[in-house]
Amino acid sequence: MPNDEIDDEALEAARMELHGDVITPMEFTFACSVDELPKNCERGKVVVLDDREISIFNIDEVIYATSNICPHEMSPVLATGVIDCAARTVTCPLHNWIFDIPTGQLITDHLMGASGSIPIYDVKLADGEVWVREKTS
Numbered sequence: 001m002p003n004d005e006i007d008d009e010a011l012e013a014a015r016m017e018l019h020g021d022v023i024t025p026m027e028f029t030f031a032c033s034v035d036e037l038p039k040n041c042e043r044g045k046v047v048v049l050d051d052r053e054i055s056i057f058n059i060d061e062v063i064y065a066t067s068n069i070c071p072h073e074m075s076p077v078l079a080t081g082v083i084d085c086a087a088r089t090v091t092c093p094l095h096n097w098i099f100d101i102p103t104g105q106l107i108t109d110h111l112m113g114a115s116g117s118i119p120i121y122d123v124k125l126a127d128g129e130v131w132v133r134e135k136t137s
Contacts, residue, residue: 015074028124028131031056035128037063044068044079044090049132054121055079056130057101059088064101065121065132066090071106072097078118 031047037058038045044055046068053068055078068078070092078099082091089107091098098108104120121132 028122028133031065031130031132033129034058034063034125037130041083041085043083044081046076046079047132054132055090056123056132057083057090059083059085059101063123063125063130064088065123065130066099066101066104067119069118070094070097071116071118 029049031049031054032045036045037056039058040061041057041059044057047054047056053076055066055068057064057066057079066078068076070076070078072092072095075092075094077093078090081093083089083101084091088101089098090101096108097106099105099118100107102120104118106116106118120135122135124131124133
């Protein structure tokens with residue numbers, strides 16, 4: 001797809017995910033094997049499940065899953081963001097919005113008017129596999 005074309009379906013799915021308009025909750029779904037994940041704090045791995053882009057992060061051998069969509073401009077870029085291992089944060093590579101990976105909360109305080117969060121997912125590890133589902137609590 002040329003860079004000047006917008007994938008309207010993907011954009012609408014990202015908007016629905018951001019606003020919580022998804023009606024049916026996910027059950028745990030296979031995402032990838034642990035061996036496929038980039039090593040400690042290098043970057044995230046993107047998987048697409050039920051039309052959702054999910055970033056999976058390996059931080060100090062703890063696996064986290066968040067939306068890959070930065071809500072600032074609905075950009076699918078968080079897996080390629082800068083990860084701060086000690087703080088457990090990811091910085092969007094486009095406009096430096098910083099998100100807490102375990103909670104999904106935006107923690108960038110230097111941006112006037114910035115607010116929001118990204119969806120996070122429950123993670124289950126089984127036999128070297130990563131399974132995810134929508135956060136239930």
